[in-house]
Amino acid sequence: MMHTPLENDFFDLFGIGRTYSLDRRLLRDRFRELQKKFHPDNFASASDHERRLSAQYAALINEAYTTLNDPMQRGKYMLSLHGINLDEEHDTGMDPEFLMQQIELREELDDAQSSIDALARLSARISDEFSKREASIGEILDNTSEQESQLETARHLVRELQFLVRMRSEIEDAEEALF
């Protein structure tokens, strides 16, 4: 029953090009346009089956939007379209340099726990590291002549984003605990 939207990828659903660097404003406009049509509120007096379908579509549109709107999830999703999955449990090959950096960042977080300023500095650094990787991922995924080895690099970068996202949330928890 859901075949139409599921046959297509999320980019098609929003009618935008399959690129990592995307116009988030346009994405949001298209998202709203779709929800204006398919949200269950439009079907409150429709037949039961139409109501059920609208709930399914609306959930799918929400999922697609959440995925594409988030740089880490978007990267993960695009890699999956290339048949590459980020299976965390069986993944070993992390860049040694980044592993070192991870340890360093963790230590800094431990030291910064009780200082709002230190946490803010760390948070800014994480944002910076995040943006750098976002740009590199875009360069690889949006390059039409991408090669296998480059996709592997992109996979590493997306995994690093995952780590940075976790760090960010831990910093926020630490900040919240200080108030």
Add this chain to the structure above:
Amino acid sequence: MALLQISEPGKSTNPHERRLAVGIDLGTTNSLIATVRSGEAIVLPDEEGRYLLPSVVRFRAEGSPQIGYPALDASINDPMNTIASSKRMIGRKTADIKSLRDQLPYNFDDESANVPRIITADGPRSAIEVSAEILTALKKRAETSLRGNLGGVVITVPAYFDDAQRQATKDAAKLAGLNVMRLLNEPTAAAVAYGLDQGSEGIYAIYDLGGGTFDVSILHLNKGVFEVLATAGDSALGGDDMDRLIAEWLLDDVDDEELSSNSQFLRQAMVSARTAKEALTENTSTIVSLKLPDGSSREIVLDRTTMDEIIAPVIDKTLIPCRRSLRDAGLDKDDIDGIVMVGGSTRVLSVKEKVERFFEKKLYTDVDPDQVVAVGAAIQADILIGNRSADEMLLLDVIPLSLGIEIMGSMVEKIIPRNATIPVTRAQEFTTYKDGQTAMSIHVVQGERELVSDCRSLARFELRGIPPMAAGSARITVSFKVDADGLLSVSAREATTGIETQVDVKPSYGLTDEEVEQMLRDSITFANDDIKARLLAEQRVEAERVILAIQSALDVDGDKFLNDDERSELVKGINKLKELTDSDNAESIKQAANDLNQLSEVFASRRMDASIRSVMAGHNINEFSE
């Protein structure tokens, strides 16, 4: 009995007829009901012109319960049978209520298995039944004032209500015989009332401090779309807590033991505290008169500065969710364009001052903070029932608390994170822990903490018949679906065998469907009502809804998606249901409506399919259009 009206065969009931729809703000302290008349949302007053209905119900040994003002008046003299603040108890289990008990004077019936009940002169009553009485009173008010039966209602709930509290509210509406089209979050309702009024665009924080609940939602308003970016709150924090702190200050020198043994006295002190709090929004000082347990009376001067100090902890506590909502929305205070103040407790001056100081932004207080939620709900109800085009407005709300399931070591694996836009569906795969394991127990919880014991337990169910395999080989997919009301349903599926378990998440400690049914039958509210007549009326309304839905779809798209045979089958089904609607057999009407629904499935799928295709085809080419 009035003559039944029979319409001409083949003609639908007038589809352009306005159906009556109302919005209900079921508050901790007061409740309201509103509707849209001639394009304008109005709050409906009672016969004496009062808009508020105090959310108080008094159960008596003789006669029907008193609701609203008469109950409020009786609350001091008959505190044990007069139940206020049922919203604080609804959907909560006995253990949660216990922690509230020192604040609630009632005697609880501890033996009840699932739902705590208060012992009254008229037998044990749950918070659901108390709320149902309030809803029934509002329903009567609307039906008298609008002269007709209500087609559907939108009931508001605190954004921070969990699944159990939402479900319990819906059960109360069912007991009151209301057709709930949507549970709407209170801050979102307030935003609707403001936003449509003023055509605002931008990012707003809605600060909603009621009698017993606190919510803060961050919304992005743009061209009629109200997108909630994040919500946070505390479903047990409000003006009641301020009253209690003030009452404690007033009674500082009265013996604790004496206090706890004299619930009438405590109730009276709470009422005096509230009166003083209200007086201090206008004046800088007030005199509280208090009758002491020993019979003497006392007059105490309370000035605003002192009160501000007393209630500061409550207000400070609201700022924690404010900070969290900003963080979850990924925003800074600078990104917020304004703060909408909602709920009676925002009249307290120091609440306004502290919120303004926190956000450093303009406060919007121009719509009556008591009425704004009901007004927003009425506007949404008018759209949902089809009186107004849905194109004008779209509400995109979120789930307030994460949903997850219990995994090894009593830990929680989150499946849907808080602040995910609803409706939302997520699936997660799990596997067996032991060789040859044939059953799996699934425990659904809601909350942010890592340990199961720190979260709210929603439901437990078992998936049986897993074929014996080596540990880790089975593939069990658990799907969570949260609908537009924020209500959860869960299903689980074992991949290799296709065994499926579907559960509607009725909270483990909530009412079962049978219990609701039984209460419906037993309920005092309907003692004078013929239950059969009511069921018949409900089935007729439902049948008419189905006919109307399918008929209007046929009128628009019948030629496009159906061949002659399919079309005449559907028309036949419609006519059959129409004929039965005029009979008085509720069961056969229900059956025919189900049949018709099933018959229309193919048609519905084709329409939706074409619709999404046309959108995806780049917003211009539509292969189905002429």
